[in-house]
Amino acid sequence: MSKPLILVTSASGKTGLQTALQLRQQGLPVRAFIRRHDHRSTLLEQAGAELFVGNQYSLSDMRRAMHGVQRAYQCAPTAPNGLHFNAVFAAAAYEAGVEHVVTLSQWLSSVDHPSLFTREVFISDILMAMRPEMTVTTVNVGWFADNYLMVLDMAAHLGIFAMPLGDGAVKKNAPPSNADVASVAVGALMDPASHAGKTYRPTGPVLLSPNDIAAAMGRVLGREVKYQNISESMMLKALKALPPDNYSEAAVSQLKIYADEYRRGTFAVNAPTQHVLKIGGRVPEDIETIIRREVSERTDLKPGFARTAKAMVGFLKVLATTAPNTSAIEASKDFVQLARSEFCQESEFWQQTHQPESQVEPESQIKPESPARMADSAA
Numbered sequence: 001m002s003k004p005l006i007l008v009t010s011a012s013g014k015t016g017l018q019t020a021l022q023l024r025q026q027g028l029p030v031r032a033f034i035r036r037h038d039h040r041s042t043l044l045e046q047a048g049a050e051l052f053v054g055n056q057y058s059l060s061d062m063r064r065a066m067h068g069v070q071r072a073y074q075c076a077p078t079a080p081n082g083l084h085f086n087a088v089f090a091a092a093a094y095e096a097g098v099e100h101v102v103t104l105s106q107w108l109s110s111v112d113h114p115s116l117f118t119r120e121v122f123i124s125d126i127l128m129a130m131r132p133e134m135t136v137t138t139v140n141v142g143w144f145a146d147n148y149l150m151v152l153d154m155a156a157h158l159g160i161f162a163m164p165l166g167d168g169a170v171k172k173n174a175p176p177s178n179a180d181v182a183s184v185a186v187g188a189l190m191d192p193a194s195h196a197g198k199t200y201r202p203t204g205p206v207l208l209s210p211n212d213i214a215a216a217m218g219r220v221l222g223r224e225v226k227y228q229n230i231s232e233s234m235m236l237k238a239l240k241a242l243p244p245d246n247y248s249e250a251a252v253s254q255l256k257i258y259a260d261e262y263r264r265g266t267f268a269v270n271a272p273t274q275h276v277l278k279i280g281g282r283v284p285e286d287i288e289t290i291i292r293r294e295v296s297e298r299t300d301l302k303p304g305f306a307r308t309a310k311a312m313v314g315f316l317k318v319l320a321t322t323a324p325n326t327s328a329i330e331a332s333k334d335f336v337q338l339a340r341s342e343f344c345q346e347s348e349f350w351q352q353t354h355q356p357e358s359q360v361e362p363e364s365q366i367k368p369e370s371p372a373r374m375a376d377s378a379a
């Protein structure tokens with residue numbers, strides 16, 4: 001039997017790139033949906049992936065990308081109209097007769113969530129699973145380790161890890177690496193029969209406090225790094241003054257809500273899980289390893305007077321910036337509003353779906369599936 005062709009959307013993105021590369025390592029044919037050629041598409045090409053350049057909002061493009069596809073990893077970009085991304089994908093996948101999809105959802109996915117982006121993810125989860133002939137595995141991820149890397153330059157040059165994460169001593173997240181999230185998607189894509197209808201919540205190995213993360217940054221950078229709990233307003237000023245790549249104004253307005261969930265301890269509910277080990281077949285990476293890799297790849301984090309001065313100017317720019325009004329942003333973009341919303345831990349349904357079935361089991365009971373064996377079953 002020939003090997004299934006697997007479509008990976010957002011294939012230049014954080015989890016998509018890793019998913020595509022890991023699938024290629026397993027010898028599976030991959031079509032990588034990207035929107036531009038650059039160094040990431042070169043990596044994909046070198047790994048033997050077929051490139052498809054298109055717009056994920058376009059049903060015509062998605063239909064073309066689906067031609068001959070049997071399985072897919074669907075990752076809607078963090079951008080306005082997430083529901084549109086997933087509706088386009090679902091329509092094209094149903095038409096093409098795709099047999100199995102792994103969809104990147106959110107740990108927070110819940111019906112009446114204050115975040116419109118998250119409510120759209122919840123609706124997308126339902127939409128994706130509506131046709132029984134197309135089986136689905138849902139990957140329900142919390143706050144990525146990658147999010148901390150956005151503020152590494154401040155840590156490297158000013159010794160501050162600044163985020164609105166609340167009390168520095170409280171352990172509130174077990175952050176997964178992009179590669180570990182991808183490993184769970186790959187495990188499910190290689191063996192749909194075992195993973196159809198399942199939801200997985202990949203996490204890193206242990207719960208960490210903001211102080212733990214600052215200490216890990218300090219060890220890697222070789223300097224003292226202190227956690228600074230900043231206000232939401234300061235975070236919004238920073239995001240406006242120094243916007244990260246790929247974050248629209250609309251997405252920034254949602255980050256404020258996600259930081260609130262972080263402080264409420266939602267990402268710590270029944271975390272860590274063993275899904276990276278059990279489904280991905282690998283030991284999850286710890287935060288120090290993730291930070292060390294990033295630092296080794298970035299010359300801008302090396303010490304130096306000019307770099308410190310630049311970081312200081314950036315800091316002053318943040319202080320001088322007025323905080324964006326997220327309610328006004330949401331209103332200007334016609335965000336659908338609910339009369340009454342619920343954070344995750346206020347939702348009975350969310351509580352029920354985050355029960356400790358995914359709790360840590362004793363190491364001795366866990367036997368990760370061998371990637372080689374999984375490759376056989378996919379062939």
Ligand SMILES: NC(=O)c1ccc[n+]([C@@H]2O[C@H](COP(=O)([O-])OP(=O)(O)OC[C@H]3O[C@@H](n4cnc5c(N)ncnc54)[C@H](OP(=O)(O)O)[C@@H]3O)[C@@H](O)[C@H]2O)c1
Pocket residue numbers: 010011012013014015016034035036054055056057075076077078079104105106107121141142143144147246
């Ligand atoms: N970050 C978190 O903590 C977190 C937590 C839970 C769930 N999530 C979920 O993760 C998902 C994002 O995953 P990710 O971080 O792996 O993705 P990502 O890094 O944001 O990548 C998205 C990719 O999609 C591409 N793209 C954007 N708009 C496009 C369009 N219209 N057509 C074609 N391509 C387009 C971008 O291309 P370019 O790079 O070329 O611009 C980018 O490479 C979201 O659905 C979010 O809900 C994130």
